[in-house]
Amino acid sequence: MRILGLLLAFVPLVAWADDHGVRLKDIARIQGVRDNALTGYGIVIGLSGSGDSSKNRVTVQSVANTLSHYGINVSPDDLSTRNVAAVMVTATLPAFAESGQKLDVEVSSLGDARSLTGGMLLLTPLDGPDGKLYALAQGPVSVGGYAVDSFGSLAQKNHPTVGRVPNGASVERAAPLGLGGDADTLDVVLYQPDFTTAERVAESLNHNIPGVSAVAQDAGKVTVRFPGPPANLVRAIAQIESVPVVPDQVARVVVNERTGSVVAGGDVRIGAVSITQGDLRIEVQTDFLVSQPDGVYVRPSSGIATAVVPQSTIKVDEPPARSVSMPSGTTVTELVAALHTIHINTQGVIGILQSIKAAGALRGELVIQ
Numbered sequence: 001m002r003i004l005g006l007l008l009a010f011v012p013l014v015a016w017a018d019d020h021g022v023r024l025k026d027i028a029r030i031q032g033v034r035d036n037a038l039t040g041y042g043i044v045i046g047l048s049g050s051g052d053s054s055k056n057r058v059t060v061q062s063v064a065n066t067l068s069h070y071g072i073n074v075s076p077d078d079l080s081t082r083n084v085a086a087v088m089v090t091a092t093l094p095a096f097a098e099s100g101q102k103l104d105v106e107v108s109s110l111g112d113a114r115s116l117t118g119g120m121l122l123l124t125p126l127d128g129p130d131g132k133l134y135a136l137a138q139g140p141v142s143v144g145g146y147a148v149d150s151f152g153s154l155a156q157k158n159h160p161t162v163g164r165v166p167n168g169a170s171v172e173r174a175a176p177l178g179l180g181g182d183a184d185t186l187d188v189v190l191y192q193p194d195f196t197t198a199e200r201v202a203e204s205l206n207h208n209i210p211g212v213s214a215v216a217q218d219a220g221k222v223t224v225r226f227p228g229p230p231a232n233l234v235r236a237i238a239q240i241e242s243v244p245v246v247p248d249q250v251a252r253v254v255v256n257e258r259t260g261s262v263v264a265g266g267d268v269r270i271g272a273v274s275i276t277q278g279d280l281r282i283e284v285q286t287d288f289l290v291s292q293p294d295g296v297y298v299r300p301s302s303g304i305a306t307a308v309v310p311q312s313t314i315k316v317d318e319p320p321a322r323s324v325s326m327p328s329g330t331t332v333t334e335l336v337a338a339l340h341t342i343h344i345n346t347q348g349v350i351g352i353l354q355s356i357k358a359a360g361a362l363r364g365e366l367v368i369q
Contacts (some may be wrong), residue, residue, distance in 0.1 A: 021246035031187035036093040051085040052111035087112035097175040102167040105137045112142030115160035132155040139168035183229040193220030196248035251364030260346035264332040271361035272328040
């Protein structure tokens with residue numbers, strides 16, 4: 001009885017989750033709350049002969065400029081840069097980042113360096129798209145691979161010319177943030193624009209937050225207007241993000257020909273189709289026979305020589321065609337399961353889905369990657 005009571009108590013919770021959908025913050029964001037890309041140019045030092053060669057004048061000039069900053073003047077022609085590599089440094093500045101916050105940075109080689117393993121990134125300024133400095137990066141480079149070259153033999157794992165500096169950047173300027181609109185309005189931007197979902201978002205906001213007026217501007221943006229400027233903007237945004245929404249699901253099938261994967265929504269259906277596939281296997285085997293003149297009984301002349309005679313054997317195997325018929329309304333999941341029962345591989349399934357789409361029997365969108 002106790003277990004039955006727990007099950008009965010659990011059923012309304014499941015129904016509530018299905019009826020109320022997902023939180024708005026899972027499918028949308030407030031306009032102006034976004035990440036920002038940072039980039040910078042730097043040099044990695046301390047490499048064990050795996051850095052840029054002297055042909056890279058950019059690296060040589062960078063080393064000379066760095067030394068001159070410390071009062072050491074040297075001609076670029078007198079420098080050897082095999083222990084130094086020119087790199088581009090990138091990072092992502094999250095929204096609401098404040099001064100002193102740490103960021104991970106990516107380091108990528110610009111020249112002909114063979115590996116960044118064991119290198120140290122010198123102090124590198126990171127600028128935003130507006131040209132302002134937002135962070136400073138420095139630290140040891142961690143490379144998830146290696147490259148060993150000896151006497152023309154090469155053993156390599158992953159890409160040793162790309163590395164990472166965990167917590168290698170320190171934020172120097174707060175992230176730019178513009179919520180946009182007037183003081184009493186906020187814009188909600190959908191991650192995947194859809195007219196039906198946008199209208200449902202507006203209806204849910206009007207129903208769950210008293211006093212606000214939400215209107216879907218287009219398939220990707222919903223404008224929320226308050227009676228007046230919110231006294232607590234953070235609390236207002238938290239209420240908007242917590243509103244439940246049931247997003248509309250687009251009938252879509254995604255196939256990846258490189259990996260052979262097929263991903264389809266459960267509601268993607270097809271029309272009535274009949275599929276027949278036959279395999280024709282042709283095997284050609286060629287043996288090369290050597291015809292050698294007998295020097296004991298026949299004296300070879302200038303026109304007699306050893307000859308190589310090819311002998312080919314052709315074998316044709318044509319098994320009976322395999323067929324399957326699917327009624328109208330069948331889902332793609334049921335179709336794939338039926339095709340697997342007649343032992344059609346994944347590449348064959350992808351080809352059949354493309355043919356069904358061409359025949360106009362796929363009730364959805366086919367995306368090929």
